[in-house]
Amino acid sequence: MENHHILHCSCASRISLLFLALCLLFITNASAFNLTTIKFDEGYSSLFSDFNIVRSPDDKSVRLLLNRLSGSGIISSDYYNYGFFSAKIKLPADYAAGIVVAFYTSNIDTWEKNHDELDIEFLGNVNGKPWRFQTNMYGSGSLSRGREERYRLWFDPSKEAHQYSIFWSPINIIFYIDEVPIREIVRHPAMGGDYPSKPMSLYATIWDASSWATNGGKEKVNYKYEPFASEFKALVLEGCRVDPIEQISSTNCTDQIARLISQEYATIKPEGRNAMKWFREKYMYYSYCYDNLRYNVPPPECVIVPTEKERFRNTGRLREKMRFGGSNRRHRRGRNSRQRSRNSAASSGSGKEVAAAAI
Known part of the structure; x- marks a missing residue:
């Protein structure tokens, strides 16, 4: 891979100064994560609706x-028991309002009332409008203390596949788009059980969330455009495997966790910090850390960044009026146990550019 990547793009007069700046910046010393991909049957199985799954x-x-x-x-x-989970995902094209595509870890099958969860959820879009998505974290069933953040994407995720990743260790959690870190949660002792620490499975789903996903439920799924398809490839499942029934590992996880923590994606380098800062200042439009109405005192893991804070009201939303509405209320995906989900059909109801802009 070349050490220097020059960004070439044509910028029309209507493109914002933000994207004009993107065209003029470059990334240096880029390196790819060393990832081992697997075939579907080497690590996955159907969760629900086999007839809508095409391998x-x-x-x-x-x-x-x-x-x-x-x-x-x-x-x-x-x-x-901790891991790195990744896939290149291409989202539905054309009209995608009301559709949620989710890539997440959870153990709700086993701990229904005190489960852990890490989410990347894509919230549908209206043609011509930016795609929106959110990340979230739950520990020990702390549904009333969700840690969601919401963002816009700087590209059209329905045009080509981009890599989305979740790194989870006993020390920290990092969400990535391509190889750009967009959010890090560093474990704080005061978090207690709010930090996910029980073994989790990796899920990928597509479902109808017309009641809330796009513009607060104003834009519904339009089945005139069905079927809606989301493609997942370059599948990565790294970590210490735990038996889904016994909930114990066949080997000691200590060595595997140590190896996980030693990987390049486990820490954020200075250039990654710059890229993450740039992304969050330009594309994040809600953060629980700045939601003073919800949390009188920010949760202990929150790092209050002055350049971020000045952009948000005490509701955690941007000060300026935004045109891509939506609800911050927590929703249920209709998931129960793994076995119940498998036995029933669910009802319809590039990163380098960001790193370049940060240099």
Whole structure:
């Protein structure tokens, strides 16, 4: 891979100064994560609606469909005691309002009332408007203390696949787009059980969230455009595997966790810090850390960044009027146990550019 990547783009007069700046900046010393991808049957199985799951002939990718009958979902075959979870995801094209595509870890199957969860959720879009998505964290069923942040994407995720990743260790959690860190949560002793610490599975789903996902539920799923397809490829499941029934590992996880923490994606380098700062200042439009109405005192893991804080009201939302509305209320995905989900069909109801802009 070349050490210097020059950004070439054509900027029309209507493009904002932000994107004009993107065209003039470059990234240096870029390096790729050393990831091992797997085939679908090496790490995944169907979660619900087999008839809406389409595996590629080489089993290296899978398409999840949503139509009038159902959404669809897949789940990792094992639980993981910490890990790195990644996939290149291409979202539905055309009209995608009301659709949620989720890539997340959870153990709600086993700990229904005190589960852990790490989310990346894409919240649908209206043609011509930026795609929005959110990240979230729950520990020990702390649904009333969710830690969601919401953002816009700087590209159209329906045009080509981009890599989305979740790194989870006993020390920290990092969310990535391509190889750009967009959010880090460093474990703080005062978090207690709010920090996810029990083994989790990896899920990917597509479903109808017309009641809330796009413009607060004003824009519904339009089944005139069905089926809606989201493609997942370059599947990565790294970590200490835990038996999904016994909830214990076949080997001691100590060495595997140490190896996980030693990987390049486990820490954020200075250039990654710059990229993350740039992304959050330009594209984040809600953060629980600045929501003083919800939290009189910010949760202990929050790092209050002055350049971020000055952009937000005490509701955690941007000061300036935004045109891509939506609700911050927590929703349920309709997931129960793994077995119940498998037995029933769910009802329809590039990163380098960001790093370049930060240099």
